[in-house]
Amino acid sequence: MANPSIYHATATAPVNIAVIKYWGKASTKLNTPTNSSLSVTLSQDDLRTITTASCSASFESDALWLNGAPHDVSGARSQACFAELRALRKAKEDKDSSLPPLSTYKLHLISENNFPTAAGLASSAAGFAAFVRAIADLYELDESPTELSRIARQGSGSACRSLFGGYVAWEKGDREDGQDSLAVQVAPMSHWPTMRAAILVISDAKKGVSSTTGMQATVATSTLFPNRANVVVPARMEAMKKAIAEKDFETFAELTMADSNSFHAVCLDTIPPIFYMNDTSRAAVRVVEEINRSAGKKVAAYTFDAGPNAVIYYEESNQQIVLGTLKKATVDVTGWSDGYAHINAAVPE
Ligand code: 2P0
Known part of the structure; x- marks a missing residue:
């Protein structure tokens, strides 16, 4: 058989620093917080993660390389993000049979931070936001950043706030299933550019x-x-x-x-x-x-x-x-x- 196609998409996500802090989980399974939080997104020129997602019929397993080193994706959080994104892609493929069946292919992710991962600078926030954004772009999903924030939240809570620039609230939500625990932009950075x-x-x-x-x-x-x-x-x-x-x-x-x-x-x-x-x-x-x-x-x-x-x-x-x-x-x-x-x-x- 000819070499199967490899599909790619690359996305970046910024670091955010909370001014009202997230600390405490209402549900460890859903990764929902005990309180809402609010952050300021920092410039991508200074601090960001860049992630390339690719998928192909030839890939044998899901895999992630972070700053050049293999990184485990078998944990519940990465798996929850993969499953939700694949389900959205599958729904798209079910509606349009001309689309290639990317939802059935394994994913490879290559992720780089332009800042030291160990520096305590919210690397998991930018990391999971870029992870979700890159796969959503690869799958050509139409979901809004707020809808994607619900998925990124399951990777790492603070990641849901990194799908936006500017001033961002993560509203804790009240529902048992966590569906209303998501991020919204309170104001774009242009509102307060100084x-x-x-x-x-x-x-x-x-x-x-x-x-x-x-x-x-x-x-x-x-x-x-x-x-x-x-x-x-x-x-x-x-x-x-x-x-x-x-x-x-x-x-x-x-x-x-x-x-x-x-x-x-x-x-x-x-x-x-x-x-x-x-x-x-x-x-x-x-x-x-x-x-x-x-x-x-x-x-x-x-x-x-x-x-x-x-x-x-x-x-x-x-x-x-x-x-x-x-x-x-x-x-x-x-x-x-x-x-x-x-x-x-x-x-x-
Ligand atoms: C925040 N932090 O709001 C707070 C302030 C740290 C102190 O979000 O378990 O890595 O992955 O959901 O998002 C750090 O917690 O925790 C954090 P998980 P996360 O930015």
């Missing part, structure tokens, strides 16, 4: 406690957690959407810093406690507090994910004061040896 983000790479070591393990321990043991998930975050989601709509940086900054602190507080309240921030992270908090004190208003906002690295949001007009002070502080802060990476948060629509 927003910037800097990443302080404090350590590129792999995190000690994985997000999945950590959040399950928090849900099971933290007495502060129910108040955060049920009372604090729902109010903050509304306040954050309003701050973004009004381009109110001071409120955006207050909410961002408060939510980062609340997330790290429930981590500390977990038994045994989880420490993601370190002494250098805390030094970064003090530098931002000092920048805001000397400016007489909030011109910078810090946030920390499941690791010690800081992301600092600021408006372009304050770049000099914010980055200048942070740069000067890097000289004084022990352990901040990797310095800082300046990331523009402007993204394509």
Whole structure:
């Protein structure tokens, strides 16, 4: 037989950094969260995953190579994404018999990050978003980014937010089957084009406690957690959407810093406690507090994910004061040896 055709599609997905954090699963099977979350998508020029999906009758098994190394796809999360995407393709093929039967072929995925995977910079978010987008493009699916976000969520929760640029909410949903747990764009980046983000790479070591393990321990043991998930975050989601709509940086900054602190507080309240921030992270908090004190208003906002690295949001007009002070502080802060990476948060629509 002649060599069977190989079909390809390539897609990229950006990193997102939450300002209202996802922490806690309502269902581990469906990968639904205990609370909604909201993120800012970073520029693809700086941080992104690029993935090529291919399929062919000649491929013997599904496979993924991440930054050149083979990566296991037998886990439930990758399998859930494959199954959902194949089902959508199959429905298309059932309607149009002239389409090649790609849904029956094995998939090969080649994925590259343009940033260190171990740097604690939400690589799973961009990774699963690019995974889903590339296969959806290969299959020529017509589903909207919000519909695809439901699939990416099952790969990694935060990945559902990386299917969009700009300001993105992951609405937790109420349904038992998780069908309404999906991401929507709150505003495109063009709505607030002066927003910037800097990443302080404090350590590129792999995190000690994985997000999945950590959040399950928090849900099971933290007495502060129910108040955060049920009372604090729902109010903050509304306040954050309003701050973004009004381009109110001071409120955006207050909410961002408060939510980062609340997330790290429930981590500390977990038994045994989880420490993601370190002494250098805390030094970064003090530098931002000092920048805001000397400016007489909030011109910078810090946030920390499941690791010690800081992301600092600021408006372009304050770049000099914010980055200048942070740069000067890097000289004084022990352990901040990797310095800082300046990331523009402007993204394509
Ligand atoms: C977030 N994080 O909202 C929060 C803030 C970390 C701290 O989403 O288990 O890798 O794959 O659904 O998405 C990290 O958790 O967890 C995360 P899974 P994920 O960005």
